[in-house]
Amino acid sequence: MRFSPVVFLALAGFAAAQDTSISAVKQAFEAANIPSDLSINFDPRFLLEVTLPQPTGHPITLHAGVQLPRDSTAGPPFFSVVGDAGSGPFVVAAVDPDAPTPQMPTSAQIRHLLAPNFSAAFPFAEVHPLVNSTAAISPYRQPTPPAGSDAHRYIFLLFRQPANFNEQTLVTSSTPVQLFNISSFAAATGLGDPIAGTFMLVAPAA
Ligand SMILES: *[C@@H]1O[C@H](CO)[C@@H](O)[C@H](O)[C@H]1NC(C)=O
Ligand SMILES: *[C@@H]1O[C@H](CO)[C@@H](O)[C@H](O)[C@H]1NC(C)=O
Numbered sequence: 231m232r233f234s235p236v237v238f239l240a241l242a243g244f245a246a247a248q249d250t251s252i253s254a255v256k257q258a259f260e261a262a263n264i265p266s267d268l269s270i271n272f273d274p275r276f277l278l279e280v281t282l283p284q285p286t287g288h289p290i291t292l293h294a295g296v297q298l299p300r301d302s303t304a305g306p307p308f309f310s311v312v313g314d315a316g317s318g319p320f321v322v323a324a325v326d327p328d329a330p331t332p333q334m335p336t337s338a339q340i341r342h343l344l345a346p347n348f349s350a351a352f353p354f355a356e357v358h359p360l361v362n363s364t365a366a367i368s369p370y371r372q373p374t375p376p377a378g379s380d381a382h383r384y385i386f387l388l389f390r391q392p393a394n395f396n397e398q399t400l401v402t403s404s405t406p407v408q409l410f411n412i413s414s415f416a417a418a419t420g421l422g423d424p425i426a427g428t429f430m431l432v433a434p435a436a
């Protein structure tokens with residue numbers, strides 16, 4: 231693996247252990263029942279790095295299944311793809327399938343992000359920061375699991391963006407975020423299966 235000096239320094243600055251194995255991410259998704267609960271086919275080809283800036287100290291890069299205190303999740307996150315996924319464009323989505331509680335997810339999925347038009351920078355490095363050229367359809371929403379709930383899963387997925395995605399009107403900036411279905415949305419808009427992903431667990435603030 232060859233990193234540009236800039237990327238290497240950036241990685242060295244991230245305290246948390248990010249995902250390093252595609253098969254470990256796939257296993258973590260399966261252990262958390264995510265492909266089945268989201269009705270997605272999750273056979274990732276790349277790693278998605280999701281990095282949350284922190285008010286003080288180093289940003290946190292997710293490791294699939296990591297539990298974070300709500301205070302660490304204000305975001306907005308930034309993203310990189312590890313591996314040669316091409317230049318894009320890509321769509322990043324994040325959903326909570328556990329709202330209001332994992333036992334009774336009557337308002338799930340909550341859409342926590344739906345952001346198009348990301349392209350991959352640093353084409354000669356292994357880690358490609360993703361840069362968006364337009365605004366998110368649904369901007370990032372910080373996790374807010376209600377008091378008394380168990381931790382929720384917040385799942386980030388990376389898709390290739392097909393040309394006709396720009397014409398989709400199923401979800402716009404005024405569409406309610408609850409009762410979203412990433413599987414049916416991806417099928418209807420040609421996003422297909424995710425090519426990468428990761429997730430975090432967040433419990434109600436104490
Ligand atoms: C990229 O996304 C961020 C976060 O959603 C947003 O603040 C920013 O305006 C977007 N960039 C462009 C060029 O729209
Ligand atoms: C993506 O960017 C193109 C070119 O700027 C723009 O026309 C299009 O509306 C954007 N797509 C979405 C889904 O926002």
Ligand SMILES: *[C@@H]1O[C@H](CO)[C@@H](O)[C@H](O)[C@H]1NC(C)=O
Binds near residue numbers: 268339413417
């Ligand atoms: C989401 O849509 C898929 C079809 O793509 C369906 O099988 C699944 O039951 C739906 N999930 C929910 C939670 O409604």
